[in-house]
Amino acid sequence: DSGVTQTPKHLITATGQRVTLRCSPRSGDLSVYWYQQSLDQGLQFLIQYYNGEERAKGNILERFSAQQFPDLHSELNLSSLELGDSALYFCASNLGGVSTDTQYFGPGTRLTVL
Amino acid sequence: AQKVTQAQTEISVVEKEDVTLDCVYETRDTTYYLFWYKQPPSGELVFLIRRNSFDEQNEISGRYSWNFQKSTSSFNFTITASQVVDSAVYFCALSEAQGNTPLVFGKGTRLSVIA
Numbered sequence: 001d002s003g004v005t006q007t008p009k010h011l012i013t014a015t016g017q018r019v020t021l022r023c024s025p026r027s028g029d030l031s032v033y034w035y036q037q038s039l040d041q042g043l044q045f046l047i048q049y050y051n052g053e054e055r056a057k058g059n060i061l062e063r064f065s066a067q068q069f070p071d072l073h074s075e076l077n078l079s080s081l082e083l084g085d086s087a088l089y090f091c092a093s094n095l096g097g098v099s100t101d102t103q104y105f106g107p108g109t110r111l112t113v114l
Numbered sequence: 115a116q117k118v119t120q121a122q123t124e125i126s127v128v129e130k131e132d133v134t135l136d137c138v139y140e141t142r143d144t145t146y147y148l149f150w151y152k153q154p155p156s157g158e159l160v161f162l163i164r165r166n167s168f169d170e171q172n173e174i175s176g177r178y179s180w181n182f183q184k185s186t187s188s189f190n191f192t193i194t195a196s197q198v199v200d201s202a203v204y205f206c207a208l209s210e211a212q213g214n215t216p217l218v219f220g221k222g223t224r225l226s227v228i229a
Contacts, residue, residue: 002158002160002161031214033217035216042220042222043219045216045218048214048216050214056215056216088157092217096214098212099211100147100211100212100214100215101214103217105151105161107157108159110157
């Protein structure tokens with residue numbers, strides 16, 4: 001158990017809908033990362049937050065947004081869902097300071113868009 | 115730009131055989147970190163090892179060992195006396211040494227250990 005929690009574990013929805021994925025980092029970690037794992041694209045970085053502020057952005061679609069709250073949990077919002085958004089979404093966390101720290105991953109949320 | 119290549123898409127071995135997973139990386143950074151993660155059939159990503167670019171000393175931990183060679187930009191991972199529980203997808207990843215930048219992953223190598 002990495003200490004990172006993600007809910008829900010599975011999500012099935014229809015095209016055009018909006019969903020919210022939730023992540024709670026390990027105790028003491030300030031940085032949260034979101035990654036998408038799909039069969040064709042592999043593991044791709046979406047967005048990073050550090051202590052409530054956006055720190056880095058990757059290949060995140062405009063239909064997707066995220067935020068990190070004062071209690072450090074993070075939410076990834078996916079809207080106007082398309083079939084191609086079906087994927088496993090991971091959250092990872094680490095201390096996030098100046099020196100690179102290992103990222104520990106949550107169990108993931110498997111999103112299926114029908 | 116950073117890039118990680120895992121040329122082996124799938125490997126199949128018989129239990130108790132040794133197996134090496136290859137990883138080649140590209141980066142312009144002079145300092146960086148390399149990682150191996152394991153993704154078993156249950157789906158979670160499990161951290162295995164982290165190595166910084168200053169430390170080329172290879173390491174053995176139980177049945178696992180790592181061979182980091184800066185000259186060839188390779189960071190290979192070996193499992194000795196493989197077991198069925200080692201069956202998983204293994205990912206090599208790279209990040210900058212400072213600033214906790216996002217990980218750049220390879221495509222992964224699916225290892226199947228057959229009893």
